[in-house]
Amino acid sequence: MSSKSEALLVRPAADASGAKGIVATVGKIILLNPILPILAVALPLFAAFVPFYATTTNLQNLLLASSILLLLSCGGALAMITGNIDLSVEGTLCFSSMFIAWLMMPAPVGAGVELSPLLCIPLGIAIGVGIGMLNGLLVQGLGVNPFIVTLGMLLTLKGAAAIPTQATTVYTLPSVYSWVGYNEVFGVSWIVIVSFTVCLMLACWLKASVIGRHIYAVGGNVEAARENGISPFRTVTIVYALSGGLAGLAGWLNAARLDSASANSGDGITFTVFAAIIIGGIALSGGAGSLWGVLGGVILLSSIDNVLNLVAVNPLYLNFVRGAVIIVAVLLIVIRQRLAARLGLQEAAA
Amino acid sequence: MSSKSEALLVRPAADASGAKGIVATVGKIILLNPILPILAVALPLFAAFVPFYATTTNLQNLLLASSILLLLSCGGALAMITGNIDLSVEGTLCFSSMFIAWLMMPAPVGAGVELSPLLCIPLGIAIGVGIGMLNGLLVQGLGVNPFIVTLGMLLTLKGAAAIPTQATTVYTLPSVYSWVGYNEVFGVSWIVIVSFTVCLMLACWLKASVIGRHIYAVGGNVEAARENGISPFRTVTIVYALSGGLAGLAGWLNAARLDSASANSGDGITFTVFAAIIIGGIALSGGAGSLWGVLGGVILLSSIDNVLNLVAVNPLYLNFVRGAVIIVAVLLIVIRQRLAARLGLQEAAA
């Protein structure tokens, strides 16, 4: 029975030779991806009907407008893949940039120590990592509900962001710090280059690395992971630390883009972050999805806002239209899923 | 072996006779309740150290300030017990009251039809029920992710609320409609009486009724519920409809309290609602918790805001303090859980 059972172990790739095979393979890839099909429909539609959408400048803008959301969403997605949630990223972004700005600026706005920007950039990221590790400790170490821990952290950090400068906005940051916001390569801002590079590398790492595998395992069945010697505490803490670090990085890039730090920055982005994560195919219950999907979700949501700006919807109808478009987009995604399920396509997370 | 095994089937109630038995029983009730222990610590502390906290007027205010939050939280909790989530309640509150106000008021602010308030009150609730049923249909009927459906619904409804009156606040509503906001019994507003009565009845119904049992079953294991002939679609739709109806009711009571309807009403309450639900012991994954716990969560959060108002913390530190207090409260709750788990106390949901 040996040869027979071996043949059965890996399902043949539907005779991938010939034109029909390629169509089938491409079809399968599209159907299996949580977000590609909708992008494949939406983006050409936008390009065709929305003036200026498909211009180089607009695409550069779109990427820039996506950068911060992408960083926060990737972090949030990692936490969600482990079956947890990280609501604190907006707070981390806000607090770290505000605190760093206070350290860099001269008195009276700043602390007066005028710390070097070159030191402050990694310090901002480190603050994010520290906040993330605290989240991880509370969530997996002490077993506090992640929703409420990170919500409390969000409130605390947003509150704390106002304290150093007494809610004063800090303008015109040191030029080394905001260099990344003023310079570009072929019209593409360094903000885009940094954030997309980090996130794409992270996406690969998540799928290819041993830790990435453990992240999925903890999200799929935390008891099974533990029973197999994977430390949920270690894994979850790593994930929160990464999420915090990405938010710290986003804090820098956002402040550099605005060339200022404000206790309001990031306000309300939390909802968009979670919309991007879920549209991107990360399951709330953990264990499924990829950062590629999240990238798609980010592009979709940024495109919606971009298009609404370009067609200049009446401000009174703006929120209504945005909400309705999101619901429609998600409905399309579900239709895609149904189709894939009907065809029996479903890939393991790893 | 018959008599022996019967004796084992129900664990003896730790010889509930005698003073020691009573202490043990009370201790067990307190430890098993998700929120009672923390209330039992926090409220006396507030009463002792916060001036005005333990006055009749303040308690009346506290209940009033809790009413809307309680209605929304109970609805959200029901959805969460089935393993779903309802982020749309704030939107339903806002939209239903705005739409109803528009129907009741004369032109130019209103539609000009001047619908009778007596009709409008049930109509507002019905609008909520309708929105909830739509949520249920999308979530369980079509299988769309509940997070994103209800988030989309939230954005859509908040956007839609601005449309009828072109973002104009509607004030001085018909006196029949706002009667409930201006009248009281022994100093207790009718708003409190209506909302608490509804929620307490709902809490009992959830524990005692067949549908309530099915709500827990669907949240515990939706496949098992289905395999036993319980319709998840029916159950989830009922729950979303209830949640929507409660939000519609809250829309009425809130508008009556403010004697006006605004497209901003309820702004930002979503986070507080979910904090109350989770602090109240409802598991994000569904199947556990009770509305009594949610009531405790609501009282705790309202008390925190009330106390922060009474002691007038420097507003610059306010958000920081609020966030930190929530984290500490939840830490205490976790300690309670650990203790209960160590003692092997854990009650089935039903």
Added chain:
Amino acid sequence: MTPFLEVRNVSKSFGGIAALKGISFELAAGEAVALMGGNGAGKSTLVSLLSGLLRPDIGSICIEGADRVLSDPQQSREAGIETVFQNLALCPNLNAPGNLFLGRELYRGFGPFKILDRKAMEKVTVATLQDLGVNVPDMRAPTNRFSGGQRQALAFARAVRGKSKLLILDEPTAALGVEESANVVKTVQRLRKERNIAVLLITHNLEEMRSIADKAVVLRRGHHVGSVLLKETSDDEIVARITGSFGAKAGVAA
């Protein structure tokens, strides 16, 4: 007489995987059939079709002579079929009575105001578990606290409480102890005698198969590879059919 259940040329695939390929068999009222087959042979998939969890891709299911579309478990129950699923179908957050009466609660009142009759349900639970000789330390603890066997016994107890005409048992004793297994077998035998209930039994235990069933239907990789009368068939032959060595090298097995 028309058979109680008739499965006609039923196939079911999951994407590229064909779990069942053109299965047909009959089950008379009151008859006990064992559904045998190796792991992944398609037994549980067939159970899912009969209990309304899945719909066949092709083929049809007739109950008491009439074509039935079983599109949800409720319909299967109404057609007189009660199932003990391999996954047990328990809610881990509910306690023993909660699970024993899941979807069949005892209540007073009507409409949305059906109020649970907890007392009555607890009483029946005590009696039922006692009948099976299952020892549950705390009936009111959530079932995620139960041991594997305690859970399985509960799932079995739930199915046999009904008034069904066909009982489907998917490996009902896999996690049960020696004594508890014997009680399950005895209970099924009693039900057959008292209520003339039909049984579709899935098991990997040949002894159990013989003490309950009259006939065996053997599946192998989704194919129906034989129906045999147990009286006329040796264990070795059945094993040979299951493993696919029957015919090739008849009589040699395990």
Added chain:
Amino acid sequence: MTPFLEVRNVSKSFGGIAALKGISFELAAGEAVALMGGNGAGKSTLVSLLSGLLRPDIGSICIEGADRVLSDPQQSREAGIETVFQNLALCPNLNAPGNLFLGRELYRGFGPFKILDRKAMEKVTVATLQDLGVNVPDMRAPTNRFSGGQRQALAFARAVRGKSKLLILDEPTAALGVEESANVVKTVQRLRKERNIAVLLITHNLEEMRSIADKAVVLRRGHHVGSVLLKETSDDEIVARITGSFGAKAGVAA
């Protein structure tokens, strides 16, 4: 010679429920012991203690003569114990190689940049499942698509791949077919011969007990009610000990 494993007066309660009450026994290196008992007797609880999932309330566990605090499964693994849990401990979202190498991935690189060696893991998976004669239609499908037996075989395959000195098997063949069960028994026998591995087997199947174990430890409602050499003991006696009728009315069982 000191025994490989010594369990000394171990007790474990869950709140009011005493799952284990003062259990003591020894297991020599290379010895195979069957842990027998009815449902809820405390067998899986004992497994949890030995594999580091739970800590005993009182009592201690010695491995190779040294007192060990097994506070997580990793420590138990490092002490040379490999376990097949009754719940199987599979991640439903991972595929067969993902589960077979769960927590033991093959990789290149170091630190946070350990990169999975997928090819190698898939190759080993194919070979391992083939060895067990388990037929999995699509190795790359998530295991929530697997049949009950396919899942159990995977969990078993994972445990026997290790270099452990003690293999704990909690009802390893409960969901397996006739042929697959036989393969599991054969594999365990081979491991004992080749690697002189010690085995702690939990099963409700007396035949399986005899083909693997030399000795039986019987639990009943958390009490240790006897250790017997299988050569010297009849099945009936063991069943009588399990059900508690031993001594009372010796020899009458099932």
Added chain:
Amino acid sequence: ADKKLTMTLLNAYFQDEFWQGCNVGAKRAAKDIGADLTLLDGNYSMETQVNQIDTTIQKAPAAMMIASIDSSAVVPALKRAMARNIQVYAFNTAVPNTTLTATVAMDESATGAAAAKRMIGLLQKRAAETGQKAYRLVHLVGAVATEPVRLRREGFNKVIQAPIEGITVDMVEVVTNWKPEPAVSGLQDAMTRGPVDAIFTESDFLTPFLIPVLKRNGYTDNKGAKHVLIGGLGGIPGGLKAIREGWQEFSLNYPIDGMCASNVYLANESLDGKPFAQAWQGVMDKAGVTTNAPRLIDDKATGPTVLLTANPIDASNVDSKIFWANTYKE
């Protein structure tokens, strides 16, 4: 009075400079008269603010002053306060629907209109210099569904959308909800569609965030014909800084510190028994808002209301100490 006056100030929000300016003004005035002042933060939630009014009522201060988040929603609660003999003062935003002790507020729609007229003047000047006739203007809207913003926006839009002599203005509105990121993305997207000539921001705390966008889009010059004309409301430090640097042309100053201070002083005078009619002008002096042309509208329905006009700030007077942004940190 020998007994210390107790007052509660209900601010709309705390975490930005504008409302910080309010706190500073109120604290300064309270110190001046020796009153005991409690500050509360409504966090931009009308329900929170109503709860705070109710809490304040039970503490029964002599007076409360409020920047209402929704001028209708607070009415029932303020009525309760008035009924308990607590003096109620409103600042910044008038509460049109009930009788308060007194109000010192901005005339929002007039201010919006004034800003539009100023902007038109600038555009016409540029038209005269360069001959350009058609202009594109980006209007950064605040939180679209709030009352003050609605009035402000309507005031501005009515003027800018009416036919204008000599030029045409094509306006694009961008909803910012008072957040920097949507403002920045919205401006960027507007520029994608073509060159932008002017920006009107409903609060000039947004201006500093816009400058990097302008720089990135080639508007590196803060003078000259290509320079984007920026006008704003508020007189917020960020706006003033932009005026100094030449990025922003004008701002209309909301004397937020003065409005708060005048509330505090008014309460003091009234509790000393001085009638409003005698007191108010002196109070406006003390509060430093005389340059805002305070005018009294003695409305029987709403109580005495002093409406203030926003005084213009441009490069010529940007350093003047009459603007709160130049003094609030001292």
